[in-house]
Amino acid sequence: MDDPFNAFCDHAVVHIDGASDGPLSGLTFAAKDLFDVADYRTGGGNPDWLMTHPPADRHAAAVETLLSAGATLVGKTHTDELSRGIFGENPHYGTPVNPKAENRLPGGSSSGSAVAVAAGMVDFAIGTDTGGSVRAPASFCGLYGVRPTHDRLPLDGVLGQSPSFDTVGWFAREAELFARIGAVMFAVDIPDYTPDCLVIASDVFAAADDDAAAALKPAVERLSAAVGVSEWRSICPEGLDTWFGHQTTLQSRESWLTFSDWIDENNPRFGFEVSELLLRGAALTDERVLEAKEAQLQIVSHMATILSPETFLCLPTTPFVAPRRGQARSAINKSRGRVISMTCIAGLLGAPQISLPLGEVDGIPLGVSLIGPRGSDEQLLGFARRLAATGD
Amino acid sequence: MDDPFNAFCDHAVVHIDGASDGPLSGLTFAAKDLFDVADYRTGGGNPDWLMTHPPADRHAAAVETLLSAGATLVGKTHTDELSRGIFGENPHYGTPVNPKAENRLPGGSSSGSAVAVAAGMVDFAIGTDTGGSVRAPASFCGLYGVRPTHDRLPLDGVLGQSPSFDTVGWFAREAELFARIGAVMFAVDIPDYTPDCLVIASDVFAAADDDAAAALKPAVERLSAAVGVSEWRSICPEGLDTWFGHQTTLQSRESWLTFSDWIDENNPRFGFEVSELLLRGAALTDERVLEAKEAQLQIVSHMATILSPETFLCLPTTPFVAPRRGQARSAINKSRGRVISMTCIAGLLGAPQISLPLGEVDGIPLGVSLIGPRGSDEQLLGFARRLAATGD
Numbered sequence: 001m002d003d004p005f006n007a008f009c010d011h012a013v014v015h016i017d018g019a020s021d022g023p024l025s026g027l028t029f030a031a032k033d034l035f036d037v038a039d040y041r042t043g044g045g046n047p048d049w050l051m052t053h054p055p056a057d058r059h060a061a062a063v064e065t066l067l068s069a070g071a072t073l074v075g076k077t078h079t080d081e082l083s084r085g086i087f088g089e090n091p092h093y094g095t096p097v098n099p100k101a102e103n104r105l106p107g108g109s110s111s112g113s114a115v116a117v118a119a120g121m122v123d124f125a126i127g128t129d130t131g132g133s134v135r136a137p138a139s140f141c142g143l144y145g146v147r148p149t150h151d152r153l154p155l156d157g158v159l160g161q162s163p164s165f166d167t168v169g170w171f172a173r174e175a176e177l178f179a180r181i182g183a184v185m186f187a188v189d190i191p192d193y194t195p196d197c198l199v200i201a202s203d204v205f206a207a208a209d210d211d212a213a214a215a216l217k218p219a220v221e222r223l224s225a226a227v228g229v230s231e232w233r234s235i236c237p238e239g240l241d242t243w244f245g246h247q248t249t250l251q252s253r254e255s256w257l258t259f260s261d262w263i264d265e266n267n268p269r270f271g272f273e274v275s276e277l278l279l280r281g282a283a284l285t286d287e288r289v290l291e292a293k294e295a296q297l298q299i300v301s302h303m304a305t306i307l308s309p310e311t312f313l314c315l316p317t318t319p320f321v322a323p324r325r326g327q328a329r330s331a332i333n334k335s336r337g338r339v340i341s342m343t344c345i346a347g348l349l350g351a352p353q354i355s356l357p358l359g360e361v362d363g364i365p366l367g368v369s370l371i372g373p374r375g376s377d378e379q380l381l382g383f384a385r386r387l388a389a390t391g392d
Numbered sequence: 393m394d395d396p397f398n399a400f401c402d403h404a405v406v407h408i409d410g411a412s413d414g415p416l417s418g419l420t421f422a423a424k425d426l427f428d429v430a431d432y433r434t435g436g437g438n439p440d441w442l443m444t445h446p447p448a449d450r451h452a453a454a455v456e457t458l459l460s461a462g463a464t465l466v467g468k469t470h471t472d473e474l475s476r477g478i479f480g481e482n483p484h485y486g487t488p489v490n491p492k493a494e495n496r497l498p499g500g501s502s503s504g505s506a507v508a509v510a511a512g513m514v515d516f517a518i519g520t521d522t523g524g525s526v527r528a529p530a531s532f533c534g535l536y537g538v539r540p541t542h543d544r545l546p547l548d549g550v551l552g553q554s555p556s557f558d559t560v561g562w563f564a565r566e567a568e569l570f571a572r573i574g575a576v577m578f579a580v581d582i583p584d585y586t587p588d589c590l591v592i593a594s595d596v597f598a599a600a601d602d603d604a605a606a607a608l609k610p611a612v613e614r615l616s617a618a619v620g621v622s623e624w625r626s627i628c629p630e631g632l633d634t635w636f637g638h639q640t641t642l643q644s645r646e647s648w649l650t651f652s653d654w655i656d657e658n659n660p661r662f663g664f665e666v667s668e669l670l671l672r673g674a675a676l677t678d679e680r681v682l683e684a685k686e687a688q689l690q691i692v693s694h695m696a697t698i699l700s701p702e703t704f705l706c707l708p709t710t711p712f713v714a715p716r717r718g719q720a721r722s723a724i725n726k727s728r729g730r731v732i733s734m735t736c737i738a739g740l741l742g743a744p745q746i747s748l749p750l751g752e753v754d755g756i757p758l759g760v761s762l763i764g765p766r767g768s769d770e771q772l773l774g775f776a777r778r779l780a781a782t783g784d
Binding site for chain 1: 440481483484655656657659660661662663664665667668670671720721722724
């Protein structure tokens with residue numbers, strides 16, 4: 001397959017036809033190279049992981065579900081190394097090109113999946129989202145993207161990173177298909193839906209760049225109008241940086257536990273950045289991890305007072321459009337922190353979040369997000385579809 | 393060139409004839425890929441360093457000196473990444489094979505230079521020694537190897553790491569040539585020499601594995617007899633671990649300062665181990681560095697009372713023979729600390745050290761070392777040659 005945007009992995013040239021009659025028959029999809037595909041090795045964005053693991057003996061659960069529903073798998077896609085990254089940079093295989101802004105990063109870690117969908121090479125693609133790895137590239141590539149309720153979809157056959165945060169998500173260009181995939185993945189009907197109230201997170205919008213916040217204003221007004229009842233309010237009394245710190249602490253510790261034995265055994269090659277992220281996890285004290293865990297419980301309690309069952313929270317998916325390619329690590333580090341200070345909210349709550357491609361700054365896409373209560377995945381998808389269908 | 397031990401860099405297939413009449417005419421040598429060779433890129437053991445630097449516009453000073461003295465350069469040799477390593481492991485280019493023990497590590501970071509000499513592919517080779525990078529592979533590959541007095545030889549055209557510790561050294565199979573190279577490099581005559589006294593570092597021998605210490609006993613007796621006057625004494629009141637800590641602190645800080653801008657700009661790929669070493673330097677406080685610097689001055693004063701002008705210090709070069717290949721990072725980490733707790737002594741003093749291939753454990757080589765006062769390089773070489781020539 002011609003791959004002008006470097007979305008696909010050369011090491012797994014895959015084509016597996018889906019079942020002939022199913023709700024997704026006739027559609028093509030790609031899977032991030034964290035999902036097992038039988039008889040292929042899962043590379044996880046790192047050549048030493050690829051080299052030290054045997055071919056998978058079965059498909060990942062999500063891949064199996066989609067094939068059974070009729071979708072045809074046409075490739076495995078690039079990812080940040082071991083899903084540690086939010087911008088899609090990969091020094092081994094090259095950073096996929098953002099089809100909507102070719103001098104900018106695609107977002108990650110589900111970079112290749114987002115790029116393949118944005119470039120129209122597949123109808124949809126699956127990725128994983130631990131700290132923002134579907135939502136950020138959805139925002140940067142102008143796609144619908146979902147991080148489901150944590151623990152709602154099985155992670156069997158997925159190269160996991162941080163069990164308390166890992167989720168399986170997907171990208172689509174249109175809300176109808178976006179919801180249809182959800183119906184298959186969750187095995188539920190997805191009726192149209194409108195929440196009772198929209199809470200617009202004023203402090204999260206304030207943390208975005210001015211041009212980004214301004215660019216999302218029409219989308220926010222459209223969402224408010226579609227819901228009918230909305231209020232602006234600040235959601236994070238401690239400041240987003242504090243929440244970011246807790247999420248990073250918990251994810252870093254788990255990620256280190258996941259990979260440390262393999263690293264010890266293999267001394268793998270990583271981009272410097274990824275080693276630094278991993279070593280931050282290694283350096284954490286138990287006290288700090290416990291503190292973050294307790295803070296997470298308090299955040300969950302606090303947000304339960306805001307996010308009542310029929311309420312969605314509205315926030316920018318990312319605080320800016322896709323950053324330019326080729327920036328120094330120090331600049332990228334700061335930008336990463338700013339993205340994750342927004343994506344950490346759903347992560348800490350275990351709540352579902354969808355990013356909708358409703359904004360742009362100077363022609364470059366930017367997503368607006370809705371977070372619903374845990375388990376409200378189908379309501380989020382049903383609302384996004386209704387919104388798109390009615391043009392509300 | 394056929395390279396069964398993976399000593400040479402594929403990216404620089406070099407052959408430069410030496411001057412036709414010189415003290416080294418007719419001899420071949422190799423240079424660690426930290427030395428510039430005009431029109432070739434210096435790779436420093438890292439593909440991203442190679443990729444981000446242009447070809448050298450002139451030869452390194454040491455290369456120029458040797459070519460002018462008649463030696464012919466036949467290749468550039470593998471190194472640990474950016475010379476950060478003591479065992480020769482390189483995940484990008486593969487770890488060179490120790491010709492004296494093929495299932496064991498060659499030592500590093502001047503790994504390929506030592507291997508090329510040990511395999512008889514060249515007559516001699518140059519390397520660098522910052523924390524032990526000539527001495528360790530000399531010990532492990534059964535060669536003569538020297539770390540000269542710090543600052544005595546120019547580092548022009550060398551990819552430096554830690555200016556306070558970087559030196560240019562070399563390997564040879566025989567003491568006569570070993571000294572002859574020194575005469576060229578230092579531009580001096582090297583007469584035979586015998587020190588007035590040999591101090592045998594009892595605490596350093598005690599820190600070696602039992603079989604290693606036992607294996608070096610005949611060599612120590614031979615050296616003692618050749619000198620005539622010798623005494624066993626403990627040299628390190630604080631314990632070798634403390635000295636190792638100071639040396640590592642100072643080297644780590646300097647190494648980080650050397651590479652941090654380039655790392656920030658390029659997010660290069662490293663084996664995990666090397667990133668970890670670099671990040672230790674990044675994490676050091678100024679207080680800790682100052683403390684180490686002050687400790688170094690005290691160590692220099694203390695050792696001046698032991699190492700009087702006509703005295704050599706005798707110690708094991710390494711506390712064990714070459715470690716087995718393929719060990720886990722955690723095991724390698726411990727072993728590295730033990731090696732550097734011995735090699736740090738000359739480093740902290742800025743003093744010259746030669747490793748002599750006079751021991752072996754079960755057929756595997758092990759070096760014994762002599763450290764002389766600063767500036768005594770030619771005395772060390774003259775003594776090694778006399779010892780070999782007389783069979784004393």
